Amino acid sequence: xxxxxxxxxxxxxxxxxxxxxxxxxxxxxxxxxxxxxxxxxxxxxxxxxxxxxxxxxxxxxxxxxxxxxxxxxxxxxxxxxxxxxxxxxxxxxxxxxxxxxxxxxxxxxxxxxxxxxxxxxxxxxxxxxxxxxxxx
Amino acid sequence: xxxxxxxxxxxxxxxxxxxxxxxxxxxxxxxxxxxxxxxxxxxxxxxxxxxxxxxxxxxxxxxxxxxxxxxxxxxxxxxxxxxxxxxxxxxxxxxxxxxxxxxxxxxxxxxxxxxxxxxxxxxxxxxxxxxxxxxxxxxxxx
Numbered sequence: 001x002x003x004x005x006x007x008x009x010x011x012x013x014x015x016x017x018x019x020x021x022x023x024x025x026x027x028x029x030x031x032x033x034x035x036x037x038x039x040x041x042x043x044x045x046x047x048x049x050x051x052x053x054x055x056x057x058x059x060x061x062x063x064x065x066x067x068x069x070x071x072x073x074x075x076x077x078x079x080x081x082x083x084x085x086x087x088x089x090x091x092x093x094x095x096x097x098x099x100x101x102x103x104x105x106x107x108x109x110x111x112x113x114x115x116x117x118x119x120x121x122x123x124x125x126x127x128x129x130x131x132x133x134x135x136x
Numbered sequence: 137x138x139x140x141x142x143x144x145x146x147x148x149x150x151x152x153x154x155x156x157x158x159x160x161x162x163x164x165x166x167x168x169x170x171x172x173x174x175x176x177x178x179x180x181x182x183x184x185x186x187x188x189x190x191x192x193x194x195x196x197x198x199x200x201x202x203x204x205x206x207x208x209x210x211x212x213x214x215x216x217x218x219x220x221x222x223x224x225x226x227x228x229x230x231x232x233x234x235x236x237x238x239x240x241x242x243x244x245x246x247x248x249x250x251x252x253x254x255x256x257x258x259x260x261x262x263x264x265x266x267x268x269x270x271x272x273x274x275x276x277x278x
Contacts, residue, residue: 043264046213
């Protein structure tokens with residue numbers, strides 16, 4: 001029986017820039033930030049502030065997991081904003097929206113009342129888009 | 137979305153600016169009366185709205201920010217007294233008391249705990265990474 005999700009990947013174009021976006025703008029906590037000494041790559045994971053057991057892997061599209069062709073295709077998909085990655089929730093969407101906007105986060109949808117709650121949509125520094133929701 | 141649908145945008149902006157001010161100036165001796173003045177609120181109104189939005193009074197929020205920053209400094213082996221004053225506390229005893237109340241252990245115990253974790257990470261980094269990712273990244277190869 002599966003009990004929990006502990007890790008999920010978000011494809012990013014650049015890990016340094018993603019670190020700044022997810023930590024300094026979204027306010028996520030760094031869980032792991034380890035260069036793989038003697039090998040290529042860096043293991044970088046973050047967690048939403050109130051969900052410490054769930055690690056988001058900020059995985060570069062240039063990772064050695066992918067062939068050059070795959071990396072190129074993934075980079076194009078991410079940059080074009082093809083990938084809708086996740087839904088994040090917050091206690092007060094208007095305050096969160098104003099704060100993130102003040103920090104320079106790009107929103108493609110301002111908070112709007114929907115059937116399931118109030119939702120906004122923002123993009124990360126790579127082009128991935130996310131729903132930000134205050135559930136009712 | 138029309139402005140009518142957006143609840144009291146000016147109030148949100150002022151409270152958010154106050155929160156961001158705390159985020160940027162937690163190392164200083166922040167005067168919450170001054171923040172309320174800058175947000176054009178009475179102190180009482182400011183505290184009530186801040187707590188409604190963030191679930192904490194501005195003072196409680198400032199303490200949380202300072203403790204979280206202190207945790208980061210201690211993780212990086214910064215001495216306890218230096219950490220205390222770097223994050224804006226003026227008394228080592230009140231810092232230690234608040235830290236223990238929030239984190240569950242004293243700052244020095246926390247630093248020792250984090251040093252052990254850092255040693256484990258340096259000694260065997262792969263024990264912190266799901267094997268499938270380590271393998272696909274080629275990190276298991278000798």
